[in-house]
Amino acid sequence: MSERPASGAKVLKEVGGFEIIAKVGQGAMGAVFQARQKSLDRIVALKVLPPHIAKDRNFIERFVREARASAKLTHPNIVAGIDVGQDPGTGLWYFAMEYVDGPTCKQLLQQQGRLSEDQALKIARDIAGALECAHQNGMVHRDVKPDNILLNKSGTAKLADLGLARHQDDDAHLTQSGQALGTPFYMAPEQVRGEIDHLDTRADLYALGATLFHLVTGQPPYQGETSAVIMAKHLTDPVPMANRVCPDVSSGTSKLILKLMQKDQAQRLQTPRELIEQIDRLLKLPAAARGLTTGPRIPVKGAATTAPREAVRPRAEQPPALQPAAGHKALLYAGVGAGIVLLLGIAVLLLFSSGQPPKTAKVAPQPVPVAEPPVPPATEAQPVVAKESPVPEPPKESPLERRWREARAFAEAQPTAFDEILKRYQSLVPASAGTPLEAEIQVEMADVERKWAAAAKEALEALEKRIAEAVANGDYDAAL
DSSP: OOHHHHHHHHHTTEETTEEEEEEEEEETTEEEEEEEETTTTEEEEEEEEOHHHHTSHHHHHHHHHHHHHHHHOOOTTBOOEEEEEEOTTTOOEEEEEEOOOSOBHHHHHHHHSSOOHHHHHHHHHHHHHHHHHHHHTTEEOOOOOGGGEEEOTTOOEEEOOOTTOEETTSOGGGSOTTOOOSOGGGOOHHHHTTOGGGOOHHHHHHHHHHHHHHHHHSSOSSOOSSHHHHHHHHHHSOOOOHHHHOTTSOHHHHHHHHHHTOSSGGGSOOSHHHHHHHHHHHHTSOGGGOOSOOSTHHHHHHHHHSHHHHHHHHHHTOGGGGSOOHHHHHHHHHHHHHHHHHHHHHHHHHHHOSSSHHHHHHHTTTHHHHHSTTHHHHHHHHHHHHHTTTTTOOTTSOHHHHHHHHHHHHHHHOTTOHHHHHHHHHTTHHHHTTSTHHHHHHHHHHHHHHHHHHHHHHHHHHHHHHHHHHHHTTOHHHHO
């Protein structure tokens, strides 16, 4: 260790009644230390604001705001705030909070690549509980992401870093209107558009959906070379299905993420409580049994495949009701017997009566040849049916042509979903090799890439302009 950190360690031996033990992290707004609160003899996490940043009043206000927000929200899934202030001896601003003895979800992803579906769902449920607490207190976190979710040794997830949290009734003077705040990988479309005054708990649910996608697949839902490209995808690209990125993810969890990440706030789950109920339904089932729906329709879908069939069977057994009652059976059998006797009597009269009936009996064979003519018509009717056989001929469109037509139809319906359009076009390249469609597909792909680059450039220029305006106005909080 260099001498410079050593001298720093000497300066930070104690701050505001907290004895420094070790440095455990470094964030955008200062270092985080493991410390001991001397008055209560307990271990805490102590965030200290660097002197050069503390010169900016905006950062101090944001720093204090985080501490106060944590103090207002008392919940087992929220990192509890303990104390905030300025050390009289060093002049350093500090914020003491609950010490969580475990990694962040970001660190877990770095170690494992992705989490099991069950673990990810349990973490999402814990954070949904934290968001429900914030929602009940009229607060929006605005920066839900893997790096702000900590796990203790028992596996309980806790939401941290309320630095961007804001009460929905607060004035937006601390954040310039029209500026996007949050982390691009998990930012809701309304945050991307800078609609700070219109953010509510649904923006946090979107971010949690994007976080859940990352946990179960090992990658964020949208990726790009710049923040501008990623943010543009949140605005325009279709929500990717997690089970297409990682087949091990159940369709139920994939659809839940899809619901959380709808572009339109009104199409998402509306409260964290709804999300908790959905996750509870999923966790009651093994992953293999988690179907396409996660809401109350799950029982209905099951009934559609089994219950109706069972309901129809009793009706199929109803014909016995058409049978005559026991009292009428004797009359029925007597009637049938009388009919048979009558028919036999007529037959006897025809066969054995004198006179010309025998000649009539000879005529009887003539109906036999008469019955033969119907046979040829039956044979002649078959060629007519054979002439209609061309019906199964329609498969004129090859599978490749059909897929190409469907891909172009999608491109027309979603012209700004560049990433998904390219994926669909690229999937056709191997099959189109050496066919007339090969050149056409390549031309269309080049056109999509050109449009995508132009849109990304436009979005980046707009973002840089907004950042420059924020810096020019001295609003560094918004510029971040």
